[in-house]
Amino acid sequence: MSIRSRVRQWPVLRQLTSADHLGRGTAVRSVRTEELTPRTAEADRMVKSVCPYCAVGCGQRVYVKGERVTQIEGDPDSPISRGRLCPKGSASEQLVNNPGRIRTVKYRRPFGTDWEDLPLERAMEMIADRILDTRARTWEDTDEEGNALHRTLGIASLGGATLDNEENYLIKKLFSAIGVVQVENQARI
């Protein structure tokens, strides 16, 4: 860089000679700032989604690079939130990429004091074994007067408020099909 152009880069001179007399914009912008690119521009693709927190359902734009979420911003197309996000929604990239996020199945055996990692396949087999065993042991075909029951009271399901309609539908369908009648959800009206 020549001395002349270095002098021209001097913020005070830029402030005096440009339209940015108060020195709050272009006059004080550094070369480093000029060279920065937002993660939203570097992303391979953008996926439209809905904020995972409360029930408002604000629109989100999820930016992905190398199959990893790199940034999440508000979606101006959403008629519900018109691009805005609250602090939680704005920080949700830290939720999906949190280093403390559990990514394996955790199992605590009877009388165990620590969690153990299990492969998902093995965990699913153990759950299926327990459901089949419990259902067989507690099955009620009829009541004392011979009326059909076709149910088990040995298994219950309790869901949470963030389960969506589709998940609740599948849960109800599965448990009704195997004769479970105690299907509840923590969400109150």
Place this chain on the structure above:
Amino acid sequence: MLNSFVEMKADGSTSGGCWIYTGVYTDGVNQSARRKPGSQQSWVAPEWGWAWPMNRRILYNRASADPDGKPWSERKAYIWWDEAAGKWTGHDVPDFQVTKAPSFRPEPGIGGPEGLAGDDPFIMQADGKGWLYAPSGLLDGPLPVHYEPLESPLRNAMHTQQSNPTREMFPRKENLTGPSPPEPGSDVYPYVVTTYRLTEHHTAGGMSRWSPYLAELQPEFFCEVSPELAAERGLEHLGWATIVTARTAIEARVLVTDRVTPLTVDGRTIHQIGLPYHWGVGGGGSIVSGDSANDVMGVALDPNVHIQDSKAAACDIQPGRRPTGPELPRYVEAYRRRAGISVDTGTARVTPEKDGS
């Protein structure tokens, strides 16, 4: 795939697992994945996602028009009766039989949907009306009525009956209730404690106390008090305070603001204490932690939908941190003894007529 639940047949030739969701795959397209920008459609935005049932955005929307079918407000016109076309129309999918005119009156003695008149918007109710007086369906009574919370420093100013006589209770030593008037001892817990949320955290903090940004924005559990209460109890802004109820005691940083104004009720000054309920201890690796507001709340439920009476409780507040270890239950027990609390406190369903208060 059915386009609408009205296509369901009673003869078993159709099937539907979740009637309200019928139509979410209309024309084989996942309607809920639609993302047509709000700027390119009406303000109701029917092509952004999908809403059950039938992509209807506001239920009972017949009530947006007056009995004659005209919008109550032109500015807020939502759906209305089109006399020339002989049907309901508007910005949303009408929640009403589309060709039933406002003037329609059923023959006496007809039940079900056909028995509803053209000005009966609440179609899921047997009589199509909105109910202020609910003669059936509620376990406590047909009209709204004021009861004091289960724990209150005040006598019910409206009725002899202090709190809801049909509440569900779980009286045991882990879930003690403090005395309310006319029972003696309520002066031991003279303040009202309530809970609220912060926009920077979510519920008990399991999704937000692990986020560095959010933890930095709201780093510590606090209790919000008025300058008057701070002066009365010697609480120092940003210092520590101990909040104690019949259940236990917790500690929080003191936030003195003029948002929490003392109430004057029945000639008495009643101070309120606000607690955000997003903190807790344990869980491993959370960036911020603190005592849990839920610990000072008791469990009693409303009789209809079993919602916890946990928005208000009676408490005391003192400056400084709470005791720890075996000192904590001793500290809480000393309060209980002074208030005369047993497992039976607060469990009387009917308040005596003459209480002398």
